[in-house]
Amino acid sequence: MTPAADRKLMAIQVDPTNKPYFDAASEGRLLIGLCKDTNKHFFYPRGCSPFTLSPNVELVEAKGTGTIYSFTVMRTKEPFSVAYVELDEGPRVFTNIVDCDLDALRIGQKVKVVFKPTQEGSPPATMFTPV
Amino acid sequence: MSIKGKGYIVGAYEHPTRLATDKSVSQLHAEVAWGALQDAGLSKADIDGYICAGDAPGLGPLNIADYLGLNGLRFLDSTDVGGSSYLLHVAHAIQAIALGRASCVLITLAGRPASEAMATGTAPRTWGVNVPDDPFEMVYGRTVANAYAMVAMRHMYEFGTTSEQLAWIKVAASHHAQHNPHAKLRKVVTVEDVVNSPMISDPLHRLDCCVITDGGGALIVASPEIAKSLKRPLVKVIGAGEATKNQAGGYIDLTYSGARFSGARAFAEAGVTPSDIKYASIYDSFTITVLCQLEDLGFCEKGKGGAFVSDGNLISGVGKLPFNTDGGGLCSNHPANRGGVTKVIEAVRQARGEAHPAVQVKDHSLVLAHGTGGLLGTRHGSATLIMERE
Numbered sequence: 159m160t161p162a163a164d165r166k167l168m169a170i171q172v173d174p175t176n177k178p179y180f181d182a183a184s185e186g187r188l189l190i191g192l193c194k195d196t197n198k199h200f201f202y203p204r205g206c207s208p209f210t211l212s213p214n215v216e217l218v219e220a221k222g223t224g225t226i227y228s229f230t231v232m233r234t235k236e237p238f239s240v241a242y243v244e245l246d247e248g249p250r251v252f253t254n255i256v257d258c259d260l261d262a263l264r265i266g267q268k269v270k271v272v273f274k275p276t277q278e279g280s281p282p283a284t285m286f287t288p289v
Numbered sequence: 290m291s292i293k294g295k296g297y298i299v300g301a302y303e304h305p306t307r308l309a310t311d312k313s314v315s316q317l318h319a320e321v322a323w324g325a326l327q328d329a330g331l332s333k334a335d336i337d338g339y340i341c342a343g344d345a346p347g348l349g350p351l352n353i354a355d356y357l358g359l360n361g362l363r364f365l366d367s368t369d370v371g372g373s374s375y376l377l378h379v380a381h382a383i384q385a386i387a388l389g390r391a392s393c394v395l396i397t398l399a400g401r402p403a404s405e406a407m408a409t410g411t412a413p414r415t416w417g418v419n420v421p422d423d424p425f426e427m428v429y430g431r432t433v434a435n436a437y438a439m440v441a442m443r444h445m446y447e448f449g450t451t452s453e454q455l456a457w458i459k460v461a462a463s464h465h466a467q468h469n470p471h472a473k474l475r476k477v478v479t480v481e482d483v484v485n486s487p488m489i490s491d492p493l494h495r496l497d498c499c500v501i502t503d504g505g506g507a508l509i510v511a512s513p514e515i516a517k518s519l520k521r522p523l524v525k526v527i528g529a530g531e532a533t534k535n536q537a538g539g540y541i542d543l544t545y546s547g548a549r550f551s552g553a554r555a556f557a558e559a560g561v562t563p564s565d566i567k568y569a570s571i572y573d574s575f576t577i578t579v580l581c582q583l584e585d586l587g588f589c590e591k592g593k594g595g596a597f598v599s600d601g602n603l604i605s606g607v608g609k610l611p612f613n614t615d616g617g618g619l620c621s622n623h624p625a626n627r628g629g630v631t632k633v634i635e636a637v638r639q640a641r642g643e644a645h646p647a648v649q650v651k652d653h654s655l656v657l658a659h660g661t662g663g664l665l666g667t668r669h670g671s672a673t674l675i676m677e678r679e
Binding site: 167168170171172173176191193198200207208209227229230231232234240241245250251254276283 | 411413419421422423424425426427428429430431432434435436438439440441442443446487488489490491492493536537538539540541543666667
């Protein structure tokens with residue numbers, strides 16, 4: 159049993175294009191990109207479609223559930239897990255798995271989104287925890 | 290149009306240092322440039338093209354070319370795709386030579402992460418400001434180690450690859466490093482040593498990781514006319530390929546690398562197949578990097594890399610595909626956290642017949658060098674070179 163450490167998180171660099179995503183995260187909502195030309199979701203959100211480069215994109219709310227696609231446990235003084243979570247909508251999100259036993263994590267495990275505070279004045283980080 | 294036969298590697302020099310507390314990064318660039326000129330039998334005045342990457346301080350083709358006193362340059366390039374840059378630089382140099390835009394191109398790499406006490410693999414690193422992915426990754430503690438570890442974890446899940454199989458890659462590198470007096474780690478290790486070393490980022494142990502070293506290396510690429518006027522063995526580039534692979538909008542597949550594309554391009558240009566290659570320099574930031582690239586270059590089937598590297602198959606004189614006979618990044622040198630130039634240098638030594646006698650591959654003429662730069666688990670550059678001893 160290795161409990162995931164509650165790490166002190168760095169501030170996130172908010173810019174004019176990614177601000178709506180982080181504003182929503184501050185309200186506890188997970189947004190992802192939608193390419194309206196291909197009707198395909200994408201992550202991380204941006205002002206152009208990674209599939210067509212078209213600006214015909216919008217942010218839509220994700221269900222906030224998915225499965226672990228891959229992960230690792232950093233065996234530092236404060237152990238933590240870095241992972242790709244595959245959202246139910248499709249995209250794989252670079253994240254941490256938190257509030258869990260790090261030794262019990264498995265690829266394919268079901269997880270749901272949680273938001274963890276970072277620094278004063280900076281939005282929270284989008285993380286996941288086992289269901 | 291092809292670059293096949295349009296350029297030769299006439300100079301190759303690896304700095305012997307692994308800890309350069311007494312030298313600046315710019316001075317290391319100068320020392321490797323001088324070493325490559327001596328190796329080739331050329332002088333500074335012969336150089337009319339210069340290439341470097343992000344390890345070169347300032348605007349490399351300006352500040353470092355100035356430090357080196359390179360004047361009259363007519364070809365410049367500073368493409369930076371991390372550790373794979375220098376393999377791709379060789380191809381770019383030959384493209385310029387083929388077009389008549391240069392005749393003799395110098396490539397340098399140098400750095401001193403060891404002197405600067407850099408936690409290369411385990412501390413978060415970024416590559417500048419306004420990087421669009423940083424706000425979505427840095428807060429999660431993204432490091433070099435964990436970005437490669439997730440590739441290893443997925444490979445194990447999909448194909449049943451084991452830690453013991455990955456360990457064989459380090460074991461092979463250590464067998465070669467024992468013969469290299471400059472190697473940082475010269476002790477021969479066993480599979481047990483590797484899997485019993487401390488876990489860094491599951492499933493990668495400390496001995497699955499490369500060394501952190503100061504130093505550098507340089508290459509000189511020249512036209513056939515210049516190459517044939519020199520007294521060194523002729524090492525001709527016959528195929529090259531470059532590629533990138535990224536997250537694809539969130540649909541990243543961690544089971545393969547850009548080597549699938551750069552390797553196919555290089556083999557097609559060279560007109561040879563993986564089974565023709567008797568020596569390969571394979572980028573070895575971690576053991577998993579080697580495994581992935583061997584599969585993607587076509588040395589074995591996808592998913593069968595674990596079996597392929599086992600039982601000493603990568604050890605010179607023992608296995609079918611001797612790799613990194615200098616000890617590679619895993620045991621010898623990973624200067625400036627970028628192993629691309631040393632991959633080319635050892636391949637040139639092998640092609641010339643100038644590797645250490647204990648590891649020199651006999652009766653062969655074709656060698657391959659391959660590099661991965663950036664992070665295998667997020668976005669990376671990939672570059673492959675195939676060379677022939679003429």
